[in-house]
Amino acid sequence: MTALIFTSIVFALSAVAGFLGSLTGLGGGVVIVPALALALGVDIKYAIGASLVSVIATSSGAAAAYVREGFSNIRIGMLLEIATTLGAIAGAVLAAHVTTHVIAIVFGLVLVQAAYQSLFKAEPESTAIVESDVLGARLRLGSDYPVDGRRQRYGVRNVPTGFALMLGAGALSGLLGIGSGALKVIAMDRAMKIPFKVSTTTSNFMIGVTAAASAGVYLSRGYIDPRITMPVMLGVLAGAFLGTKVLVHARVRTLRIVFGVVVLALAIEMIVNGFAGRI
Amino acid sequence: MDDRRLELIIGNLLRAGVLLAAAVVLFGGVLYLASHHADRVSYRHFSAGGDAIQSVGGVLQSAAHLDSEGLIQLGLLLLIATPVARVALAVVGFALEKDRLYAVVSLIVLLILAFSLWRAI
Numbered sequence: 323m324t325a326l327i328f329t330s331i332v333f334a335l336s337a338v339a340g341f342l343g344s345l346t347g348l349g350g351g352v353v354i355v356p357a358l359a360l361a362l363g364v365d366i367k368y369a370i371g372a373s374l375v376s377v378i379a380t381s382s383g384a385a386a387a388y389v390r391e392g393f394s395n396i397r398i399g400m401l402l403e404i405a406t407t408l409g410a411i412a413g414a415v416l417a418a419h420v421t422t423h424v425i426a427i428v429f430g431l432v433l434v435q436a437a438y439q440s441l442f443k444a445e446p447e448s449t450a451i452v453e454s455d456v457l458g459a460r461l462r463l464g465s466d467y468p469v470d471g472r473r474q475r476y477g478v479r480n481v482p483t484g485f486a487l488m489l490g491a492g493a494l495s496g497l498l499g500i501g502s503g504a505l506k507v508i509a510m511d512r513a514m515k516i517p518f519k520v521s522t523t524t525s526n527f528m529i530g531v532t533a534a535a536s537a538g539v540y541l542s543r544g545y546i547d548p549r550i551t552m553p554v555m556l557g558v559l560a561g562a563f564l565g566t567k568v569l570v571h572a573r574v575r576t577l578r579i580v581f582g583v584v585v586l587a588l589a590i591e592m593i594v595n596g597f598a599g600r601i
Numbered sequence: 602m603d604d605r606r607l608e609l610i611i612g613n614l615l616r617a618g619v620l621l622a623a624a625v626v627l628f629g630g631v632l633y634l635a636s637h638h639a640d641r642v643s644y645r646h647f648s649a650g651g652d653a654i655q656s657v658g659g660v661l662q663s664a665a666h667l668d669s670e671g672l673i674q675l676g677l678l679l680l681i682a683t684p685v686a687r688v689a690l691a692v693v694g695f696a697l698e699k700d701r702l703y704a705v706v707s708l709i710v711l712l713i714l715a716f717s718l719w720r721a722i
Binding site: 323324325326328329362363364365367368375378379381382383385387388390392394396397400401403404407408410411414461462530531533534535536537538539541542543544545546547548549550551552553555556559 | 605607608609611612615616618619622623626627629630633634637638639640641642643644645646647648649650651654655656670671673674677678680681683684685687688691702703706707709710713714716717718719720721
């Protein structure tokens with residue numbers, strides 16, 4: 323394959339991934355790695371390097387929009403980033419010491435979860451718990467967010483559990499080169515009882531910082547190859563930008579089903595190839 | 602200066618950083634394709650690319666020589682720097698708000714990021 327053809331195919335695949343990721347709110351990173359590894363036979367270490375960089379691009383690029391909506395909570399984000407960045411470094415170091423088969427299989431399992439979420443989960447109603455527990459109050463994590471034009475107060479609980487889950491989310495991010503937004507949302511929404519909207523936007527805000535922590539490790543190990551990462555980053559950005567423009571008109575339900583089926587197929591391929599030792 | 606205003610400023614800076622990084626990557630990418638479009642490529646087997654793309658110093662050096670891969674990598678370094686800048690700005694912002702607890706929390710995150718990027722320097 324010539325460099326021009328490779329670059330064009332990767333750009334197109336990444337643009338579709340960024341577009342679908344932005345429309346469904348699931349992020350594009352999760353399909354980049356299997357697309358590169360399965361369709362183009364790219365070594366998984368290059369694939370996770372390129373994917374990680376694209377994750378930073380979409381997270382940082384969307385940050386201003388999320389703040390404007392008034393949902394994200396910078397104190398919660400910053401506190402939990404201590405956990406995600408430490409986890410991310412550990413995960414990135416681990417990526418160099420496990421075989422690519424293991425990475426492929428773990429990746430497949432994460433994809434199964436993403437497919438399930440895309441196919442079956444509706445966005446839960448945000449119900450705010452008003453009172454923080456002792457630690458949440460001492461850390462001043464509670465805040466308010468807009469509901470029907472008014473500001474609804476919310477409290478934060480179970481900080482240690484959330485912190486521990488964030489170590490895991492960071493480690494997965496560093497091991498697989500993904501944003502692991504789903505796990506971040508679970509830590510905040512389920513464990514810490516933070517309203518769903520606040521959890522998703524704060525998670526998006528944290529993803530870039532988490533990814534930057536493993537990027538240093540990836541860079542020094544040579545996982546970030548400019549010839550592969552260039553079309554991935556530009557493609558994902560272009561696709562995500564387009565996604566924000568058509569959001570209002572798109573039939574998101576149908577798209578989620580299409581996305582879910584694609585992700586499930588990729589999951590099976592990754593797991594089968596991982597066990598067969600072909601990745 | 603309240604949280605929201607601070608965050609909006611940071612958010613806009615981040616977006617500017619991403620756009621700048623994308624422009625540099627695009628420039629490097631055009632140069633790369635102009636001279637290498639007919640190269641046969643295969644990335645089936647991982648092999649580390651060498652100092653020119655693996656260390657900050659090496660990247661700066663090859664970008665300064667207008668090497669296409671060095672330029673792309675410079676753009677990617679700028680992109681990686683945007684969340685780091687965001688945390689650094691949060692340290693300053695919380696300090697200005699006289700919120701000592703979260704100035705320290707942000708500083709810890711910044712130190713972890715510095716530690717991670719340290720080996721690449």
